[in-house]
Amino acid sequence: MSILYDEGQQAIATESRRILEARVHKDDLLPLLQTSGRYHEAFWATAKEQGWTALALPEAHGGLALGIVELGLIAHQAGRTLSGAPFLTSNFGAAKAIELYGSDDQKQRWLPGLASGDVIGAVAIASGPDALPAHPKVTLTNDRLDGVKDGVSGALHADVAIVFANGPGMPVLALVDLAKVEKTAIDSFDNSRCLADLHFADTPAETLVSGSAARAAALHILALQAVITAHEQTGGAEALMEIARDYAVTRKAFGQPIGAFQSIKHRIAELYGLVELARANCIHAASREGQSDFVTAAAAARLSATEAYDTAARDCVQIHGGIGVTWEIGLHLHMRRARTLALEQGSSLFWEDILVDRLAGEAA
């Protein structure tokens, strides 16, 4: 089943869109590309002020007890405006891991801060090309972590991380205070994601889950985050489709708007199809949290949203011609973000395998 948004959910969409369109501007985002480690502070301040950081977390720990349907709506709007901070998703993933697998002490220590946004969380599951590695390179021995987690979104500013590690003969999902952990900033094509490698050296860590349950838990957190990211990608793709449409009706060549040429109008109509399929998959996936087919639905959302955003980025620039490749017009912000979001939470290659394992009845 899928769902229709109720009035409250529609209000979240409208209001978050209004606020973000007023507060997030391309001209503030462009300079962030050329510095390392800075995020768009106005966005994060807005997310905290509006309670978006608390949205999908439990009331007992400072949350608003809504779910991924609502957080997805915020992410969609954030995607539309290229809102420049990765923490909306990373905080949510870290907090969900603590909520679902942590002790009462751990929840009391971390969740209120994550809900308010004063604490920043990161999720470090991947290792190089493996979104969910069979043998994580980071090891956990006697509650101490060693090794490097590479390419962690938001990690540069994170206070706490959820780390998928190789424990004593089995995988573990661990909670790590990052106060004393060395972080190396990564120069990226999308610097406001505040990517970093985390260097663990005899770092104290607390085990949340171990054994095969750890792998299932890590996949569940990835799937939750993937659904949020898919909404963000769909928002970005939708914005690009509209930008392409607006340009095609105003820009003229050979005596008519270029949108009257089928090579242009069909390209934009195809984008509409990709955006609507991604949106439908996102709504469906968000409505399946807690059901046995959630990971399948998340994978479908993720795949269609990645395809929509990447394609929209390529085609929107193409439709603009020369002006599309300039720094100032900023379409490259979407190109960059499309690729960043395609990698965060596992690439399409990963989700294709996850999906087919389930369809073929081979999932663990």
Add this chain to the structure above:
Amino acid sequence: MSDLEAYRAKAAAWCESVAPTFGKAARKGLSVEEDLALGRRYQKAKFDAGFAGINWPTDLGGQGLGHIEKITFEAEEMKHGFPNVYFGISLGMPVPVLMQFGSDRDFVKERVLKALQGEEIWCQLFSEPSGGTDLAGLRTRAETDGNGWKINGQKVWTSWAQYSDYGVIVVRTDPTVAKHKGLTYFWVDMKAPGVTVRPIKLAGGDSHVNEVFFDDVKISDDHRMSPVGGGFSVALATLMIERYVATDSAGFGPHLDLFVDLAKDLMINGRPAIEDGRIRQQIARNYAMRSGLDSINVRARLMMQAGMTPGPEGSLNKLVAVRSRQKLSELAIDLQGVGGFHFDEHASPKDDWASSWINAPTGRIAGGSDETLLNTIAERILGLPQDHRPDKGVPFNQIPA
């Protein structure tokens, strides 16, 4: 259980109960004529059980229920492969238009009842050799003839015309005005003198479409269903009647599960094909596309249940589903290697990959080609400009042929 769930259960139970008599297995090996005869009995059984004309008015033999009940029943019906295809066009467009625009109400009622019970079939005479997408460019003409009209010309791609008793037709009554303005809408008796139906064999081997020739076919003015010169808007109304029918994210080809089963059974390089990355990618991509369409369709149903108008994204179904079915069918044949050569022209496109493949082009052309659908999305939904139309506003008889 909600009312609709109860209705679904009732529909499912009835379909199950008649499946041995009318379902896929019962149809196996029948000639087209035998299958049509079975189809007429099925349509009658449907009528007797109260599942015909579900959303039509009760005084015309319908059930007086909503569109949502209709597509709920159709979703159940679709699972069994019943011989209902002969009545799809008839009850989908011409008969509803007759109900809406027919002037002689006794005549209308008699026809509707016979059509609902499978006794009579109606066809829709729109496309012509000179154009299908450009409907308003049609050339078949009707001239006044005493108090009535005389029709001359040719229609084509007319589904089930060879079995039809009546048809609705759009013809040119005034060639001196712009092309949209000179059209008039009539119904015709397909058995009338001067009507010749010639089946067209399609690439896949079947012949459900026809050429229909009109040679001095005389009709009285009470056959007219639009004002003289007002035929185009009735034609558009015909095409708009069923925007939301029960849709199929498999593009009326095989379900993805069948492809997964095939990939598990066959080997590539000594390993099950399901382990091959190229195959896995196509399965994943197809699943994501189909689940998106399914979600769009579920949401459209929920909107109708809530009394809202479904969004325009419903128009994506045919465009997206059929062309991907075409490619997936090619891949399914590739998977079988030289074993993929086998072909049974009577196999169903719903469960046979070769049949699905060879019949797929029809699905991408009939009922609006991919290109027309893209234009419609671009113009109606996104507000992009119309294509350049050199014949716009030009009197029909001055448009260069």
